[in-house]
Every structure is written in C-alpha cells, then in structure tokens.
Amino acid sequence: MRTRFRNFRYTRPFWAGLCVLLAGLIITWLPLGPVNDIVAAGVGGYVGVLLGAVVIAMGVVILVIPKARHLAAIVAVLLGIASYPITNLGGFIVGMLLAVFGGCMALAWTDDKSSPRSKGIEA
Numbered sequence: 001m002r003t004r005f006r007n008f009r010y011t012r013p014f015w016a017g018l019c020v021l022l023a024g025l026i027i028t029w030l031p032l033g034p035v036n037d038i039v040a041a042g043v044g045g046y047v048g049v050l051l052g053a054v055v056i057a058m059g060v061v062i063l064v065i066p067k068a069r070h071l072a073a074i075v076a077v078l079l080g081i082a083s084y085p086i087t088n089l090g091g092f093i094v095g096m097l098l099a100v101f102g103g104c105m106a107l108a109w110t111d112d113k114s115s116p117r118s119k120g121i122e123a
Contacts, residue, residue: 012066013109019102020076021059026095027083028052048087055079055099062106069106077103 008014028049054075061072080099083090090096 013106016102016105017059017063019098023095023098024052024056026091030091051083073103073106
C-alpha cells in the first residue's frame with residue numbers, strides 16, 4: 001500500500017495539487033459562515049463559494065490528470081489572485097497564496113521521463 005501511494009505521488013504534481021486543494025477549501029470555507037451572514041453578504045458570498053469550488057476542482061484535476069496540469073494550474077493561479085478582492089481577502093491571504101504557490105508548482109513540475117537528466121543531458 002505504501003509503495004502504491006509513493007508511486008502515485010511520484011508520477012504527478014502531488015504537493016502542488018494538495019496546495020491548490022487546501023487553498024480551495026480555505027477560500028470556500030470562509031464565506032460559509034452562518035446562513036444569515038451569507039444571505040446578508042448577497043452575491044459576493046455565493047461567488048466566493050463558487051470560486052472556491054472551482055479552485056478545489058482544479059486541485060483534483062492536477063492530482064488526477066497530470067497531463068492537464070497546465071490549464072488547471074493557470075486557472076488556479078488566476079482564481080487565487082481573483083479571490084483577493086472577491087472573498088475576504090482571498091481566504092485571509094492564506095488561500096490566495098496557497099493557490100498561487102500550488103499553481104506555480106504544478107506549472108513547473110516535470111515528470112522524470114521528460115526531464116533533461118533522464119535523457120543523459122546535463123543541465
């Protein structure tokens with residue numbers, strides 16, 4: 001079981017996807033106060049929940065479909081930055097930073113097969 005999880009982690013941008021997932025949870029959780037507060041917040045509260053749900057979906061895409069990580073990472077970074085003015089300072093800045101950091105890590109990730117070192121080329 002441990003070996004299977006290690007192989008899963010090494011074949012995809014695991015930590016990037018985890019950061020984006022956590023960012024989406026933080027961005028979604030903060031507008032989900034008591035129902036009276038969400039109704040009083042109006043459209044901003046609903047947009048915050050929707051934005052966080054899309055960031056969570058991008059985290060799942062990064063974890064499950066490593067070949068689609070570029071688009072998911074770009075969307076996660078853009079929504080993370082957009083969460084700053086839309087939802088409680090982007091999850092009190094923590095959610096925004098996690099989304100940007102995780103998206104950048106997903107964009108920079110390369111699998112071992114496509115890295116220059118695996119082809120015998122020294123960088």
